[in-house]
Amino acid sequence: MNEILKNIYQAILEGDMDAAQTEVRAAVDAGITGGEILNTALIPAMGQVGCLFEKEEYFVPEMLTAARAMKAGLEIVKPLLANSGLEPVGKVAIGTVKGDLHDIGKNLVGMMLEGAGFAIIDLGIDVAPEKFVEAIKSGANIIGLSALLTTTMPNMETTIRAIEAAGLRGNAKIIIGGAPVTAEYARQIGADGFAPDASQAANLATSLLSQ
Amino acid sequence: MMKINFTNEDWDRVELATMAWWAGELNRPLVNLAVTDPIPPEKFSLPLHSYWSNYPLDMPAGDIIDRFEPLCAATHFYGDAFPWHWLNFGPGIAAGFLGANVHSVYEPSETVWFSPSSEVHLEDLYLTYDATNIWWLRVKELTSALTERYGGNLAVSHTDLGGNLDILASFRGTQELLFDLLDRPEEVDRLTRAITQLWLRYYDELDTIIRPACRGTSCWTPVWSNGKTYMMQSDFAYMISPAMFERFVLPDLTACCNHLDHSFYHLDGKGQIRHLDLLLSIGRLRGIQWIPGDGQPPPQEWLPLLKRIRAGGKLCQVFVSPEGARTIVKNLGGRGFLFVIQPVSASDFLNPEEAQAFLKTLAEEDSSL
Numbered sequence: 005m006n007e008i009l010k011n012i013y014q015a016i017l018e019g020d021m022d023a024a025q026t027e028v029r030a031a032v033d034a035g036i037t038g039g040e041i042l043n044t045a046l047i048p049a050m051g052q053v054g055c056l057f058e059k060e061e062y063f064v065p066e067m068l069t070a071a072r073a074m075k076a077g078l079e080i081v082k083p084l085l086a087n088s089g090l091e092p093v094g095k096v097a098i099g100t101v102k103g104d105l106h107d108i109g110k111n112l113v114g115m116m117l118e119g120a121g122f123a124i125i126d127l128g129i130d131v132a133p134e135k136f137v138e139a140i141k142s143g144a145n146i147i148g149l150s151a152l153l154t155t156t157m158p159n160m161e162t163t164i165r166a167i168e169a170a171g172l173r174g175n176a177k178i179i180i181g182g183a184p185v186t187a188e189y190a191r192q193i194g195a196d197g198f199a200p201d202a203s204q205a206a207n208l209a210t211s212l213l214s215q
Numbered sequence: 216m217m218k219i220n221f222t223n224e225d226w227d228r229v230e231l232a233t234m235a236w237w238a239g240e241l242n243r244p245l246v247n248l249a250v251t252d253p254i255p256p257e258k259f260s261l262p263l264h265s266y267w268s269n270y271p272l273d274m275p276a277g278d279i280i281d282r283f284e285p286l287c288a289a290t291h292f293y294g295d296a297f298p299w300h301w302l303n304f305g306p307g308i309a310a311g312f313l314g315a316n317v318h319s320v321y322e323p324s325e326t327v328w329f330s331p332s333s334e335v336h337l338e339d340l341y342l343t344y345d346a347t348n349i350w351w352l353r354v355k356e357l358t359s360a361l362t363e364r365y366g367g368n369l370a371v372s373h374t375d376l377g378g379n380l381d382i383l384a385s386f387r388g389t390q391e392l393l394f395d396l397l398d399r400p401e402e403v404d405r406l407t408r409a410i411t412q413l414w415l416r417y418y419d420e421l422d423t424i425i426r427p428a429c430r431g432t433s434c435w436t437p438v439w440s441n442g443k444t445y446m447m448q449s450d451f452a453y454m455i456s457p458a459m460f461e462r463f464v465l466p467d468l469t470a471c472c473n474h475l476d477h478s479f480y481h482l483d484g485k486g487q488i489r490h491l492d493l494l495l496s497i498g499r500l501r502g503i504q505w506i507p508g509d510g511q512p513p514p515q516e517w518l519p520l521l522k523r524i525r526a527g528g529k530l531c532q533v534f535v536s537p538e539g540a541r542t543i544v545k546n547l548g549g550r551g552f553l554f555v556i557q558p559v560s561a562s563d564f565l566n567p568e569e570a571q572a573f574l575k576t577l578a579e580e581d582s583s584l
Contacts, residue, residue, distance in 0.1 A: 066456075108390060183484065
């Protein structure tokens with residue numbers, strides 16, 4: 005790997021936002037394409053962050069700062085990607101379901117998905133089913149539903165039923181996650197997949213779109 | 216004052232057993248089995264909120280306490296259970312005492328949360344005691360009213376003050392504080408040290424209201440001591456590494472343990488198990504409460520963890536079904552446990568004979584006896 009790309013990769017692993025920006029600018033100045041920066045440094049670095057999280061070498065603060073550094077680098081690369089016609093691998097609308105105000109897990113998933121090359125529409129917290137329906141109408145091909153409480157989990161099912169009722173179930177894959185959520189629950193309510201953490205959510209979304 | 220189904224002799228009995236349990240001298244578990252008879256809805260003419268912050272701040276304290284009286288009168292106490300009032304202002308009302316916004320709602324469901332009252336740079340954030348804070352005055356007023364009404368007949372809890380990082384997160388926002396831990400750890404150190412001192416001050420001021428009037432102390436979960444007890448917590452710890460826990464949380468817990476006679480820690484969810492070794496290393500921490508968390512198997516399915524807690528020299532509180540308690544006593548012995556029995560359905564233990572039969576079975580099956 006090119007030395008500058010190695011530096012970008014390392015800056016993201018260390019959560020060093022300033023270094024990530026500096027190195028991405030250096031890469032651009034050196035004529036490295038946006039696509040190469042994204043696919044050779046930014047996405048692999050976030051993939052490695054996800055692995056470290058799964059191995060309990062990284063925890064939420066480390067993951068968040070890495071994602072912040074990746075995002076800072078991505079902001080520089082985005083105009084180049086647009087000019088080159090490189091499209092995001094998918095468009096994900098993500099939100100914490102109605103009645104639930106928790107946002108850290110949802111934010112982490114959003115960041116990891118962004119780091120995996122997806123475009124993110126963050127619908128926020130306490131999101132009504134209709135908002136997810138609207139997001140699909142706007143082109144989202146993955147819906148990410150988050151819930152931290154057993155009392156709000158049923159609103160995942162309510163949201164899926166609303167998407168079905170709108171005749172849009174075939175237009176988007178639906179993935180769910182959150183502390184009380186299980187793979188069994190995902191099957192039960194008709195979701196396409198469940199991820200136990202943010203890193204695996206990114207892998208799940210990628211694999212669902214490749215099916 | 217309404218009748219409480221608990222006599223002075225009952226208190227003497229429970230005190231004797233509980234203090235022996237704290238001392239490690241009780242050869243059986245403590246079993247907290249409190250059963251409330253069905254109460255006709257007409258007995259509650261006005262809404263009964265779980266969070267006392269959902270009552271208007273100008274509502275007379277006595278009127279609020281009156282609402283809970285049918286509940287107290289309908290409750291029967293078996294085993295080592297005791298009458299107890301949890302003055303619930305949400306998870307970490309100390310943030311409200313220090314000026315964070317308190318959001319208390321009861322529709323569509325009851326909840327309380329805290330948020331920053333203004334955007335302040337971490338370096339400019341100073342948390343100070345405010346004797347005139349409305350939430351602090353309200354908690355003191357209600358604590359006093361409860362102690363005056365019930366005296367030594369009922370344990371009046373210290374309200375849920377919160378964990379140090381949980382309180383700080385109410386001023387920073389959770390995500391910002393997660394960044395702060397890596398970006399400006401020295402500032403987090405400064406603020407967590409300040410919060411520890413404030414926490415101890417709030418604890419002691421409530422203690423001066425409660426202990427002269429009541430029998431011992433309790434907190435937001437049914438644990439009691441004739442000295443100073445509290446269930447400490449750090450929900451924030453679920454997200455951080457043991458290294459961060461050691462730096463930002465452990466000094467606070469250690470200081471609180473040194474201040475209290477009988478301290479417990481609320482180990483909430485599998486993400487906190489990684490901190491167990493550090494918790495076991497706090498010599499004056501007396502016990503650990505294990506809460507598996509939403510969607511997880513019940514406590515009796517965590518026997519290796521419970522064994523680790525007991526082998527580490529700590530007492531252990533769990534909320535379990537009757538069957539769950541039986542599983543634990545059969546496999547690990549009951550000694551050192553505090554079982555808060557959660558009847559599986561409302562029809563369980565509706566009469567004293569059934570409750571006593573369960574306690575007898577539990578004793579017979581206890582492998583430590």
